[in-house]
Amino acid sequence: MPHQCVRCNNMYDDGSSEILNGCNCGGKLFFYVKKEALEKKQQQLKLSIEEQQQIEKDVCDIIGVDKDDLEHPVVLDLETVQIIQSGKFHIDLVKLFNKKNPLVYKLEEGKYVIDLAESFKRDNDFKKAK
Amino acid sequence: MITLMQKFIRSIFGDFFGKRKNLRIGLYGSPNGGKTTLANKICVDWLGEEMGSVSSVAHETREIQIKEQVTIKSKGKELSFNLVDTPGIATKIDYEDFIKVGMKENEAKNRAKEATKGVIDAIKWLDDMDVVVIVLDATKDPYTQVNITIIGNLQARDIPVLLVANKIDLKKADIKMIQSAFPQYDVVGISAKYGNNIDEFYESLFKISK
Secondary structure: OEEEEEOOOOOEOOHHHHHOOOOOOOOOOOOOHHHHHHHHHHHHHHOOOOHHHHHHHHHHHEEEEEEOOOEEEEEEEOEEEEEEEOOOOOOHHHHHHHHOOOOOEEEEEEEEEHEEHHHHHHHHHHHHHH | HHHHHHHHHHHOOHHHHHHOOOOEEEEEOOOOOHHHHHHHHHHHHHOOOOOOOOOOOOOOOOEEEEEEEEEEEOOOEEEEEEEEOOOOOOOOOHHHHHHOOOOOOOHEEEEEEEHHHHHHHHHHHHHHOOEEEEEOOOOOOOOOOOHHHHHHHHHOOOOEEEEEEEOOOOOOOOOOHHHHHHHOOOOEEEEEEOOOOOHHHHHHHHHHHH
């Protein structure tokens, strides 16, 4: 089973000397990663540029904005709608129902789109309700 | 608090000035529970026309549909409302499920995208509802994340809820299971498709909309 260095994210196979002696970066803490989880993750990372662009377009269609109007991506540690690939969506209903959370679309690892207009509206509604 | 005050003032003074806004009744639930079939049944019974198309393929309704000024009558009473049919709420939407039933890839992906937007819209609309009718498929396990999340949120928002156990014409239907899952709510068993027990549903709608 693979191990991942907590500091530099490098992957090491089971039995690698680095796991005993420490990673090349000096890190000595490793995540134990299940093989299935790793395969799933690798599958997600295999998206082509066209597929990634399609996903961005899908999100823009859903939130009703022009792709060119989007400003720099913003990264947050929560997401409401996760897009595995074009046409495959996971929706976190608890977060979506929770008006305190902004509406965040996760395009891929580290890349998100936030529906600002909707998030501000939610914030105002929440304050009014208080 | 403000919303509650507004509702109270509206209920007291609205009728005097004849401006009381129409009650808004929303149909919510998982995909393929029979929301649009029920909406069609209500509209055919009282307006003589259908509201939307139905399909055995999930996520047929992907946009909010509104039928204004539906007036139902029962035992000399009258109830007017705007009926809102919403897209089915799901946690996972996968275009491959649509391909399995014969859809082309592009069409399936588009349907998945629209269905996702539909879920977001349905939840956005929740605060605009005065009464929510949750349409459950009585042949399926009611203990799902979707049902529990919707019902829990309605409870927190203080929106009156009526649970409808649909598809009681099917052998597998189990109303008792739904009653025991959500004992704090009234459950009406119906068949929206064949109209079984629909009068009891209208009666319950009167009760819940008081």
